[in-house]
Amino acid sequence: MDVIIDAIFAILRAVWLMVPMLIPNSAAVLFGGGTAIDFGRTMKDGTRILGDGKTWNGLIGGTLSGMGLGMIQIIIMNLLDVPSWTYGVCVPSTVFILFLLAFGSMFGDMLGSFIKRRIKVARGAKAPGLDQYDFLIGTLILIIPLQWAWFRANFLDGVYLVGFIGLIILIPIMHRVVNIIGFKMGKKDVPW
Numbered sequence: 490m491d492v493i494i495d496a497i498f499a500i501l502r503a504v505w506l507m508v509p510m511l512i513p514n515s516a517a518v519l520f521g522g523g524t525a526i527d528f529g530r531t532m533k534d535g536t537r538i539l540g541d542g543k544t545w546n547g548l549i550g551g552t553l554s555g556m557g558l559g560m561i562q563i564i565i566m567n568l569l570d571v572p573s574w575t576y577g578v579c580v581p582s583t584v585f586i587l588f589l590l591a592f593g594s595m596f597g598d599m600l601g602s603f604i605k606r607r608i609k610v611a612r613g614a615k616a617p618g619l620d621q622y623d624f625l626i627g628t629l630i631l632i633i634p635l636q637w638a639w640f641r642a643n644f645l646d647g648v649y650l651v652g653f654i655g656l657i658i659l660i661p662i663m664h665r666v667v668n669i670i671g672f673k674m675g676k677k678d679v680p681w
């Protein structure tokens with residue numbers, strides 16, 4: 490029984506610590522629009538670098554939303570007296586980790602669009618796998634080399650690895666639920 494409870498807590502903790510990574514893509518839908526990050530430019534293959542689905546407003550709004558939510562999480566966990574469910578050991582490292590989680594998420598989303606355009610998948614069209622995991626991959630690309638100790642201590646060591654695996658399994662489910670909500674709210678053109 491204890492093992493199951495430990496595993497459930499590890500998964501909850503992994504999801505909680507990854508909130509600054511999970512939020513930016515949804516926030517980008519709310520804040521997005523306006524100038525495209527690629528300024529409308531195409532590559533030699535004749536297709537847009539990223540496409541009109543990636544805008545500066547979305548990138549900045551998404552990154553700041555993720556970081557802002559992370560700060561609110563820190564306040565909540567300090568009020569609840571659970572400092573181990575927060576980020577980093579000092580203010581600079583906390584801000585840096587929040588930045589890597591939130592910006593990394595948007596970076597992965599851009600990487601996903603870059604790949605989609607190169608293989609001629611139109612803006613907004615499905616790319617199974619890439620759509621669900623691009624933001625996690627983007628975050629890992631930044632966090633593993635730049636905050637390895639923090640990542641290992643919170644997602645790989647001991648039972649925390651169970652949490653990380655649980656997070657990986659939950660991501661496509663959360664992605665689907667959020668996109669259906671966005672579609673119903675009229676914020677997204679397609680429910681994926």
Ligand code: CTP
Nearest residue numbers: 517518521522542543544547548602612613614
């Ligand atoms: N969005 C944005 N800026 C970003 C990311 C997202 O403005 N950096 C907004 C866009 O309005 C986009 C919507 O959020 O259409 C949904 O994001 P996403 O599904 O990632 O983009 P798609 O339109 O599906 O384009 P792509 O095929 O490139 O993924």
Ligand code: MG
Nearest residue numbers: 613614620681
């Ligand atoms: Mg999409």
